[in-house]
Each structure stands twice: as structure tokens, then as C-alpha cells.
Amino acid sequence: MDLDLRKVGYFVTVAELLHFGRAAERLHIAQPVLSRQIRALEKDLDAELFVRDGHGVTLTAAGRQLLDDARTLLASADATRRRVHRAARGPRRLVVGFRAGVVVTHxxxxxGAAHPDVEVKARRVEWDDQEQLILDGTVDLAYVRRPIREQGLTLLPLFTEERVAMLPADHRLAGKQELALADLDGETWLRYSDPRPEDLPIRTIEEKFECVAAGTGITLVPQSVAEQYSRPDITYVPVPDAQPDQVFLAWEAGRRSPLIAAFAEVAQARG
Known part of the structure; x- marks a missing residue:
């Protein structure tokens, strides 16, 4: 059976909106056409994907399973197109993502010395897009930190590092040599994911600086961030009993690229 990715894309839109009319509007196609495409996909898969009744549209068990798989499938297809187009435009290229604090220069x-015919680029990724930029082909692989959405990825553990508290320079604990997590009880912590509707998510190290310096809250960051980023209104204090930060090299699980394998070998050797 050949799975039509266009139909799968239609399915994802309906599954996200749970409304054929609104999905048709978003896709800029007529609703009857969309309904026929979904019925054709159900026939292709020999499975009912939606329950349609007077109460609306809901996903079946098969529909929920397809939705789990479909986003990764579509992202993989988009990534393949991106890599093919990139290869058609010029020399071989490897794009390596990295999180703040991770030094990839070496x-x-x-x-690059071992593969002089390959153009190597570096691009910073953030906690909320590190997986997506790998899956959609924007980067070929990336140095990532937990938490990680592992679906569709291969993860190679590289190293761990201690974490330190990022505090305002005038904080009551700023002068300490080190802290325990218990010392930070009662502190206000910065919120990263699942922000309240009125909040904007904190994405970058620069945004963390602004929030901490303004007294919005404190946070823990890897030791490498403390070594590379400094400001006079920010101070760092080691927290030895905090869970260490772990860095992985990640790439799309389905890729069998000699360049990725070669880079992974270099990255692992350098820790």
C-alpha cells in the first residue's frame, strides 16, 4: 500500500480541528472534497479514523494512532525535500545545531579537516524547537539537552555537566560558594513551558538574563552557560545536589547518512 502524504496532511488538519468545515477552510478546499479524501484514506488504511455523529467529530483509536505517527511522517517527508533541494543547489553540506553553552567549534x-569537500554550518537551537528543527531538516543533527521529545530521534549521550543557580547580583544568596536545592526553597522559579495564557514562553539565554536581573525569578543553568555568558547584574552559584544536565547528539532516527555517522564519531571522541 502506498500512503498518500497529501491525504495524511488533510487528516492531520481535520484531527487537530475536529471539524471538517474549519479544516476545509484552512486547507482552502471544498468540504465535500476534503470528506472524499478522508474516506479514501480510510479505505487505503482499511480503518475508520473518525467518528462522525450529531455531537461532532472525534478520533477513533486508529485515528489517534495515525495522528501520533503522521506528524513525524510529514516532517520526515519535508526534511527529505529540504535536503534534496539543498543538495541540488550546491556542494554537500552538514548543518549542526547546538544549545546555548555547548561548544561545537572543535x-x-x-x-571539516577530515571532510574538506563538505560545507559545515552551525546553528543555535532552543529548548522548544530543538527536536522540530531536526525532524524538518533545518539542521541535520544537533547537540540537545533534556527535556527531549524523543519520538523520531536517535540520541547519542555525550557528556553531563553540573548545574548552577542563576541569581540577580543583589540576591540574598549571591555571595555563597555553593548552594543546596533546599536553600532555594520558597524562591520563585522562571516558567519555561506551558506558560499561562497571558505569559510569553522564555526561550533564550538572553531572555533568562532579563527575567532574572529584573527579579522575576531564578533558574538553574548548565555550568557551561555560566562560563560563557556573564553580566554584571547576574551571578552564578554552584548547586552540587541539582540533577546534572545531560547533552546528547540527536538526529532523525530514519536517516542512514555517512556524514551524520562520521560527525557522531567525532563528537563522541571529543566528549
């Missing part, structure tokens, strides 16, 4: 230089 690995990039070592890889």
Missing part, C-alpha cells in the same frame, strides 16, 4: 573543525 568538533566542527575536526570534521
Amino acid at each position: 568538533a566542527l573543525r575536526a570534521f
